[in-house]
Amino acid sequence: MKRKGFTLVELLIVIAVLGALTAMMTLSSTNAAGAAKAASIINGLQTLRTAVQVYVAENSAGDPIVGEIDADDSTKSTGFLAVSGDYIDKATFDKIKGKYTVVEGTDKGWYAGYSVGTTDTNTINKLKVRATEDGLLGAAASTTAYTGDSQETVYMRVH
Numbered sequence: 001m002k003r004k005g006f007t008l009v010e011l012l013i014v015i016a017v018l019g020a021l022t023a024m025m026t027l028s029s030t031n032a033a034g035a036a037k038a039a040s041i042i043n044g045l046q047t048l049r050t051a052v053q054v055y056v057a058e059n060s061a062g063d064p065i066v067g068e069i070d071a072d073d074s075t076k077s078t079g080f081l082a083v084s085g086d087y088i089d090k091a092t093f094d095k096i097k098g099k100y101t102v103v104e105g106t107d108k109g110w111y112a113g114y115s116v117g118t119t120d121t122n123t124i125n126k127l128k129v130r131a132t133e134d135g136l137l138g139a140a141a142s143t144t145a146y147t148g149d150s151q152e153t154v155y156m157r158v159h
Contacts, residue, residue: 034122041114041127041154042134044092044100048112049158051087052102056159102158105141110159113140117152124148 101113116124128148136146137155146154
């Protein structure tokens with residue numbers, strides 16, 4: 001006798017295999033998203049480092065450069081921050097404004113910071129992995145690499 005269609009067992013096996021594949025793809029895309037966000041944060045910090053170094057070279061580090069990068073109200077800023085749009089291309093500047101800060105450490109060095117928060121564990125884990133190689137710090141004026149443990153902001157020395 002010829003069968004028409006699939007048995008219940010065959011259908012359940014197909015559904016189980018599809019479910020397993022879906023679960024693997026979801027985990028993979030979550031890891032990729034965290035890695036991409038971590039790379040974007042590091043790229044923003046490196047962009048700020050380069051822009052600050054150019055500013056200092058051109059202006060003999062005259063004014064302090066601490067504060068939040070805010071293109072909408074340059075009266076809040078002095079020094080580098082007041083003219084940071086001159087040192088960072090517009091597309092990049094629009095991405096990082098309001099998200100990054102420049103602070104002066106107790107060692108009188110300048111540090112760029114990004115508030116990661118404590119809830120995005122995937123991004124925090126990716127930043128921890130890259131902390132040593134990219135010079136990410138847990139606090140301004142610190143020599144301790146970023147660990148993500150109750151550290152809401154990741155820093156990079158910029159000058």
